[in-house]
Amino acid sequence: STPFIYFVTPTHFRAAQKADLTRLSYTLSHVPNLHWIVVEDSDSLTSSVAEILKRSRLPYTHLNARTPSAQKMKYTDPNWTLPRGVEQRNAALLWIQNQLSGVGSGVVYFGDDDNTYDLKIFEEMRKVDNAGVWPVGIVGGMFVETPVLADNGSIISFNSIWKPDRPFPIDMAAFAVNVTLILSHPNALFSFDVPRGYQESTFLENLGIDRFNMEPLAEKCTKVYVWHTRTEKSKLSKGMVEKLTKKTGFN
Ligand code: UDP
Ligand code: MN
Numbered sequence: 001s002t003p004f005i006y007f008v009t010p011t012h013f014r015a016a017q018k019a020d021l022t023r024l025s026y027t028l029s030h031v032p033n034l035h036w037i038v039v040e041d042s043d044s045l046t047s048s049v050a051e052i053l054k055r056s057r058l059p060y061t062h063l064n065a066r067t068p069s070a071q072k073m074k075y076t077d078p079n080w081t082l083p084r085g086v087e088q089r090n091a092a093l094l095w096i097q098n099q100l101s102g103v104g105s106g107v108v109y110f111g112d113d114d115n116t117y118d119l120k121i122f123e124e125m126r127k128v129d130n131a132g133v134w135p136v137g138i139v140g141g142m143f144v145e146t147p148v149l150a151d152n153g154s155i156i157s158f159n160s161i162w163k164p165d166r167p168f169p170i171d172m173a174a175f176a177v178n179v180t181l182i183l184s185h186p187n188a189l190f191s192f193d194v195p196r197g198y199q200e201s202t203f204l205e206n207l208g209i210d211r212f213n214m215e216p217l218a219e220k221c222t223k224v225y226v227w228h229t230r231t232e233k234s235k236l237s238k239g240m241v242e243k244l245t246k247k248t249g250f251n
Contacts, residue, residue: 002033003126004106006096006179010088011049011113012041012067013248015234018048020113025056031122037095039088040064042248061099065091071192083199085112085172086190096179097186106179107132110172114231121225124217125176131209134218136174139228145171146221153220155212167201168211173226175200175214181207 007028011021021038028036036058040049045064053060065087072082089110096108107128111117125132133155135146140162147170148157160169168175182188188206190199204211218225236244 005031005034005122005125005176006037006092006100006106006108007034007111008037008039008089008092008108009111009113010039010041010085010092012084013046013244015236015240015244016231017113018052020231021049021052024111024113024117025052025058027117027119028058029056030119033126034058034122036060037092038062039091041067041085041088061095063088063091063095068192083190083192083194083196085110086192086199090189093182093189096182100179101183103179107176108179108182109176112172114229115173116227116229118225120223121218124225127217128176128178128215130181131175131177131204131207131214132217133170133175133214133221134216134226135221135224136171137224137227139171139173140169144224145169145174147214147216149216149220153216155214155216158211163197166197168204168209170200171228172200173228175204177204177207177209181209 009024011017028034036053036056038049038053038060040046040063042064043066045062050062053062067087100106107125109125124134133147135144137144139145140160142161145160147155148159150156158164158169163169185207188203190203194202
């Protein structure tokens with residue numbers, strides 16, 4: 001039978017949230033055996049996200065986990081000042097540990113709400129026995145950030161130019177791991193306490209993965225099936241920013 005994909009999406013309120021989630025829901029609705037875990041960065045579930053989930057007709061789980069105020073970026077902060085999605089991805093990992101123990105099959109992927117996904121990436125991630133890896137487009141200052149393979153298909157290096165000395169110099173969108181690995185490593189979580197760019201590395205190291213033994217997918221890492229596109233921050237009038245601040249409780 002086709003292994004289930006648990007597609008974990010942290011999401012936070014901003015002007016383009018519904019637009020990004022609507023587009024993502026239309027992508028995911030083409031994928032069989034996919035369970036969408038959406039974790040809102042908020043104090044409670046919102047009806048606008050609930051409606052998108054319902055209309056997607058996908059199997060889903062709707063959670064919320066608010067980023068602590070001290071870790072929360074202000075609207076005007078550049079995007080890189082603080083880690084994003086930490087609390088939300090951890091909430092999803094705890095849900096997986098609680099709900100899927102004993103299920104024992106399936107694949108977990110962290111799919112942000114503003115990336116672009118070729119449907120082919122889902123068939124690639126279903127092949128993952130332990131931890132799979134593939135190229136990502138438009139990330140880390142490159143057209144394509146990717147593992148580099150030897151002729152025999154094994155990973156020999158990574159082409160990354162941004163912080164290339166990271167244990168795993170790859171983006172969140174570049175990998176998926178088997179559910180069994182998550183279940184056997186309950187302490188493998190994301191953290192606010194790691195240097196910028198080290199979320200992926202910390203998590204994958206805690207899972208006991210060897211970067212050179214990951215399963216290279218997407219036709220031996222020659223194809224790009226996911227792009228780290230970013231939705232431009234909406235240019236809002238002062239009044240609109242005030243409204244948004246009111247709604248989120250942050251400034
Ligand atoms: N996100 C969140 N809370 C925040 C900022 C971001 O839950 O305060 C979510 C966001 O909706 C996205 C993911 O975390 O799904 C990554 O954020 P973003 O796309 O802004 O990061 P980048 O693409 O710059 O790495
Ligand atoms: Mn993004």
